[in-house]
Each structure stands twice: as C-alpha cells, then as structure tokens.
Amino acid sequence: MDHKGWYDRKSKEKPFNRIEDIRFVTAMGPPGGGRSVITPRFQRHFNVITYTDLQAESMNTIFDTIINAFYFNFSQEIKDSIAPLIEITLKVYDQVLNGPLKPTPNKSHYTFNLRDISRIA
Numbered sequence: 001m002d003h004k005g006w007y008d009r010k011s012k013e014k015p016f017n018r019i020e021d022i023r024f025v026t027a028m029g030p031p032g033g034g035r036s037v038i039t040p041r042f043q044r045h046f047n048v049i050t051y052t053d054l055q056a057e058s059m060n061t062i063f064d065t066i067i068n069a070f071y072f073n074f075s076q077e078i079k080d081s082i083a084p085l086i087e088i089t090l091k092v093y094d095q096v097l098n099g100p101l102k103p104t105p106n107k108s109h110y111t112f113n114l115r116d117i118s119r120i121a
Helices: 056-070 076-080 082-098 114-120
Strands: 005-007 016-018
Touching: 056 082, 076 082
Parallel strands: none
Antiparallel strands: 005 016
C-alpha cells in the first residue's frame, strides 16, 4: 500500500504491479475473540469511523417499529405479544454478548449482532 503496488512473487521475472485509482474499504471490531490489534502503521492509511453501541431503549424502539409493521394485519392477541417478545429477545441478546457465549479465543465462532435478533422475531 505504501509503494502503490506489489511485486508478483509467483512470476520468475517478479514484475511490479502498479495499482492506481483504488479505494480500500475495511471493517473491524474491537480486539478479542480471535481479532488482533491493528497496528498504527497499517491504520494510518484509513479514516477511522466509530460508533457507540445502541442503548436498550433504542433497540427496543427499532424492533418495535419493524415488528409492529410486519404484524399489522394480525389479530390483537398476537399484537399484544410483541412487546414481551422484544423484551425477552433483547435480554437474551444481552446475555449472549456479556454472558457465557461471549466470543473468546477458544470460542471465536460465537459472534452475534443485531441481525441475529431480527431472526428471532
């Protein structure tokens, strides 16, 4: 990246492949659970954009809006079960993130995000 290209190490001539007009887009999570620390030397090539985790109230509002729109034509009995469903789902999600299933180097395949919550309801 620093030299605007790479050498082709598979070729006997080892020509330099110049790379122009390219954008690198990356994403990463915090170190831990199998993810390593990104060095400042590599990180200097990128603009770092971060965000804070959503609060429980915000997640509740988001999923309440989505699920109520989906179950709009259902009976009132089903509509009344939406709020408890969202509440228990967010509790399970919180326990997964902060409880025994939290990703560790031994269990790095346990990764969960908000998309997983939407699969429950």
